[in-house]
Amino acid sequence: MNQKNRFRISNSLRAKLFYYSIFSMSFTMVSFGIILILSLSLQDIADKRFEDEQSLHVLQEQLDGIQEPIESYLGFYSSSSLAQLLYTAETIKDILPDKRIIIDDESELLKREIYYLIDSYLIQMNQVIEMKRGRNVPGYTQGFEDLFILYNYITDKINEVSLKGFRSQLGEYRSFLELFRAIQMYSLILIVLILAFSFSLLMKNVNTISYPIHQLSLMAGKISAGDFDMEDIQFDSVDEINHVASAFNEMKNSISHYINELKKQKDIEQQMMAERVRNLNMEQLLKRMELYTMQAQMNPHFLFNTINTGVQLAIVEEAEKTADFMENLAALFRYNIREKKFFVPLRHEYEGLRSYFNILRIRFPKTLHLELNINEELLDDFSCPAMVLQPIVENSVLHAFKSKEGIGTISVSIEYNHPLLQISVKDDGIGIPPKTVKALLTPHTHDYQLSSKVMGLENVIQRCYFFYPDEKDVVEIHSEIGRGTDIIININTEVKPCIEL
Known part of the structure; x- marks a missing residue:
């Protein structure tokens, strides 16, 4: 088995040495390739310079070919000279490049100037031909002289551009030769460095086995001490060491994952226990609310029947206001008896409040x-x-106008601003002290003992907190001493209450 392992390790090292040799040879070939590319580039520069000179030479020959036909045409009115003249002009137009292309090279700008001068020459030549046809002797005579001057100027310009191009080519060629010699030297140095680098890699492979094993032993010691937060081990070593490192990482990650799963399971159990405690608290609070509701009803059926008897008696005695008062009281009491659910349609709450308003009026x-x-x-x-509405209004009636003179106003409004259903009870009474407002808006735990005013404002607020435990702004109180109070209940229609019975 040891002989087999030694064979595999030796084979892996031999493979790496093979790849390093390929790498070195590739660099050497790249160096020779660069030299070849530079040689081809030098040839391209020479070819481009020749093409530029050739194009200017062709234009010069065509311009030279125009001079004799135009002299013959102007002197003898020869139709063959005119045909040759027009043909040569069209040939020159075909040779001229597109002058709309934007360039910024100095030599190209000089050639562009020559092209524009040739265009001007052809235009002026056409004008001279037209003046000849119109027998304008002074005009075409002067035009011919101008053409001759322009011809000489264009010839000088072409010679100037050719000379500048030749000088520029010599400079480029000299710079290119210097670069070529430098690259040859650098390529030779690079080859020597690659050979030295290959030899150093051979020596480095001695450490490719001992160093990873040493690191694995250190990491194993950390794991035995309970440290699983270290990063995965990554080696660029022989295959066998890489396999050992990969197996080590999988073992470490599996143990770490198992420990994290145990922690998550513990957290879930704690959350479930907290939720169970909360549900028990809710059940206790519900039972307490039911008890308070039963205590507050005071034999409601007997009282309701008594009120109906009072209504009938008032009708018999023709006491209409008393009858209206008793009817509204009966309607309000009927609402209180009928609503056994925690949530009711908004219309039921509205009808109960309207009956209560009639009683207050x-x-x-x-x-x-x-x-x-x-x-x-x-x-x-x-x-x-x-x-929720009647207790808040009743709280305003009992406390908002105690020491205020004049007429007090209580305004109830209901608006819908998606997604909030906003119920507002506003008065212009004496206001609520900030300390009291803070106490009223504080959610109470299950250990809190409700006061005797259990059906009042405090009870409404705590019930809203109970139904919407995650909505911190379900109740707002805006109050100023001496100016009044605005109590707002914000019901988020997109959030389900924790209890909908």
């Missing part, structure tokens, strides 16, 4: 002004916690 005809601003289209579309 009879009780306080001159000292209390009541406003009910509700969009009735909302009443059949939404639900709300039962018995």
Whole structure:
């Protein structure tokens, strides 16, 4: 087995040495390739210079070919000279490149100038031909002289560009030769360095086995000490060492994953225990609320029947206001008896509040002004916690106007601003002290003992917190001393209450 392992290790090292040799040879070939590319580039520069000179030479020959036909045409009115002249002009136009291409090279700009001069020459030549046809002797005579001057100027320009191009070519060629010699030297140095590098790699492979094994032993010691946060071991070594490192990483990650799963399971169990405790607290609070509700009903059926008897008696005695008062009281009491659910349609809450408003108008005809601003289209579309409006209004009646003179105003409004259904009870009373507001808006735990005013404002707020434990702004109180109070219940219609019975 040891002989087999030694064979595999030796084979892996031999493979790496083979790849290193290929790598060195590749670099050497690249160096020779660079030299070849530079040689071809030098040839391209020479070819380009020759093409430029050839194009200018062809233009010069064509311009030279125009001079004799134009002299013959102007002197003898020869039709064959005119045909040769027009043919040569068209040939020159075909040779000229596109002058719309934007360039910024100096030599190209000089050639572009020559092209424009030739264009001007051809245009002026056509004008001279037209003046000859029109027998304008002074005109075509002067035009011919101008053409001759322009011809000489173009010839000088072509010679100037050729000379500059030749000088530029000599400079480029000299620079290129210097670069070529430098690259030859660098290539030779690179080859020597590659050979030295290959030899150093051979020596380096001695450490490719001992160093990884040493690192593996250190990491194993850390794992035995319980440290699983270290990064995975990664070696660029022979295959056998890489396989050992990969197996070591898998073992470390598996143990770490198992420990993390145990921690997650423990966290889940703690969360489930907390949820169970919360459910028990909810059940206890529900039972307590049911007890308070039963205590507050005070034999409701007997009281309801007694109120109906009072209504009948008032009708017999023709006491209409008393009858209205008793009917509204009976309607309000009927609502209180009927609503056994925690959530009711908004219309039920509205009808109960309207009956309560009618009772208040009879009780306080001159000292209390009541406003009910509700969009009735909302009443059949939404639900709300039962018995929230009347207790808040009753709290305002009992406490908001104790020391205030004049007429007090209580305004109730219901609006829908997606996704919030906003129920507002606003008064212009004496206001609530900030300390009291803070106490009212503090959610109470299951150990909190409800006061005797269990069906009042405090109870409404705590029930809202109970139904919407994750909505911190389900109740808002905006109050200023001496100016009034605005109590707002924000029901998020996209969030289900924790209890919907």
